[in-house]
Amino acid sequence: xxxxxxxxxxxxxxxxxxxxxxxxxxxxxxxxxxxxxxxxxxxxxxxxxxxxxxxxxxxxxxxxxxxxxxxxxxxxxxxxxxxxxxxxxxxxxxxxxxxxxxxxxxxxxxxxxxxxxxxxxxxxxxxxxxxxxxxxxxxxxxxxxxxxxxxxxxxxxxxxxxxxxxxxxxxxxxxxxxxxxxxxxx
Amino acid sequence: xxxxxxxxxxxxxxxxxxxxxxxxxxxxxxxxxxxxxxxxxxxxxxxxxxxxxxxxxxxxxxxxxxxxxxxxxxxxxxxxxxxxxxxxxxxxxxxxxxxxxxxxxxxxxxxxxxxxxxxxxxxxxxxxxxxxxxxxxxxxxxxxxxxxxxxxxxxxxxxxxxxxxxxxxxxxxxxxxxxxxxxxxxxxxxxxxxx
Numbered sequence: 001x002x003x004x005x006x007x008x009x010x011x012x013x014x015x016x017x018x019x020x021x022x023x024x025x026x027x028x029x030x031x032x033x034x035x036x037x038x039x040x041x042x043x044x045x046x047x048x049x050x051x052x053x054x055x056x057x058x059x060x061x062x063x064x065x066x067x068x069x070x071x072x073x074x075x076x077x078x079x080x081x082x083x084x085x086x087x088x089x090x091x092x093x094x095x096x097x098x099x100x101x102x103x104x105x106x107x108x109x110x111x112x113x114x115x116x117x118x119x120x121x122x123x124x125x126x127x128x129x130x131x132x133x134x135x136x137x138x139x140x141x142x143x144x145x146x147x148x149x150x151x152x153x154x155x156x157x158x159x160x161x162x163x164x165x166x167x168x169x170x171x172x173x174x175x176x177x178x179x180x181x182x183x184x185x186x
Numbered sequence: 187x188x189x190x191x192x193x194x195x196x197x198x199x200x201x202x203x204x205x206x207x208x209x210x211x212x213x214x215x216x217x218x219x220x221x222x223x224x225x226x227x228x229x230x231x232x233x234x235x236x237x238x239x240x241x242x243x244x245x246x247x248x249x250x251x252x253x254x255x256x257x258x259x260x261x262x263x264x265x266x267x268x269x270x271x272x273x274x275x276x277x278x279x280x281x282x283x284x285x286x287x288x289x290x291x292x293x294x295x296x297x298x299x300x301x302x303x304x305x306x307x308x309x310x311x312x313x314x315x316x317x318x319x320x321x322x323x324x325x326x327x328x329x330x331x332x333x334x335x336x337x338x339x340x341x342x343x344x345x346x347x348x349x350x351x352x353x354x355x356x357x358x359x360x361x362x363x364x365x366x367x368x369x370x371x372x373x374x375x376x377x378x379x380x381x
Contacts, residue, residue, distance in 0.1 A: 017213035019310065022255070023248070023284045024211045024219065030247040031223050034240070038230060052222040063214055091215040116211050120251070122199040135219075 004069040009089025012068050021116045028117055042129040053138020061143040076172050080108045092116050107171035115166050123160050131155050148176045217314045234324045242332035249336020265341055269376045272341050276334055277304055285310050300373050302366045309362040325349045327362040334364055344369040
């Protein structure tokens with residue numbers, strides 16, 4: 001059977017079950033507030049959000065591959081485009097833009113114009129160190145790790161901190177050769 | 187650079203125009219998020235009752251905001267003041283916005299005057315959840331119960347709201363019933379206001 005053609009983010013998004021973004025936004029907000037109450041330290045909350053994102057990412061990649069028909073990307077450039085145009089669109093309903101490649105082609109920025117996580121959100125003075133959307137960086141890191149790419153994802157710009165957009169920096173640390181998850185003698 | 191200059195910045199979140207609520211995200215995105223919320227909550231508690239209470243608290247925070255948002259956007263800044271009015275607001279308006287459909291049923295409890303039930307064949311939050319045997323009657327619907335309590339409480343109808351599985355004949359999966367037990371003062375006020 002010939003491989004199915006990869007779908008565009010719009011096509012996938014149109015064909016799957018969706019929910020109101022406000023339910024999603026408010027639920028995320030409720031969770032972040034619980035974390036702030038439980039963990040007290042903003043840094044700890046950032047860490048926890050990143051971990052939660054990672055947990056999501058390692059599961060989400062399966063659904064992504066199954067529904068988008070995307071197959072192996074030829075290079076990191078293609079990976080970046082697929083994350084921005086298909087991944088973001090398919091799950092959050094908004095596409096991101098890929099910019100600011102470095103000379104080696106190992107790191108790029110994802111710029112989000114629209115971010116469903118932050119509707120209704122304003123950071124109080126006590127939470128200025130909070131990366132409210134840190135879950136997103138975890139998701140990208142987790143999902144890429146499952147397709148053999150170790151990455152580091154950091155926030156460059158954040159509108160909740162007064163910047164003019166949301167910008168995530170994705171840096172490829174190394175490509176991990178694929179291994180069987182078990183050894184023959186075990 | 188792409189994106190720059192397109193986004194209007196607001197110094198205050200309240201200056202921003204209210205969204206019309208048409209935006210959507212994928213159901214999986216919500217399911218993943220909710221699953222993380224449940225898993226994280228599990229690490230913070232010792233028993234099922236506490237776990238349900240935590241989910242209910244998270245839901246309460248959502249409900250309180252939903253009431254404010256919907257009264258403003260859908261009801262022209264008016265809020266229901268009568269018992270049946272607020273119940274149908276929850277059953278229709280709130281459900282439709284949050285879950286894309288009105289709830290399957292709204293019934294009055296047969297045994298107690300102060301009890302009402304909203305039932306849903308397949309509650310959104312329970313759609314991808316299977317309860318391990320050792321967790322007994324745990325119901326993730328506690329989150330939705332919290333939303334309902336948040337809406338009711340904010341509107342001046344304090345109530346105890348709980349989520350229960352109710353087995354259905356001929357159905358593999360039980361339906362979820364959100365049981366609302368109003369505080370005494372609510373019923374007293376209601377009878378004073380008359381029919």
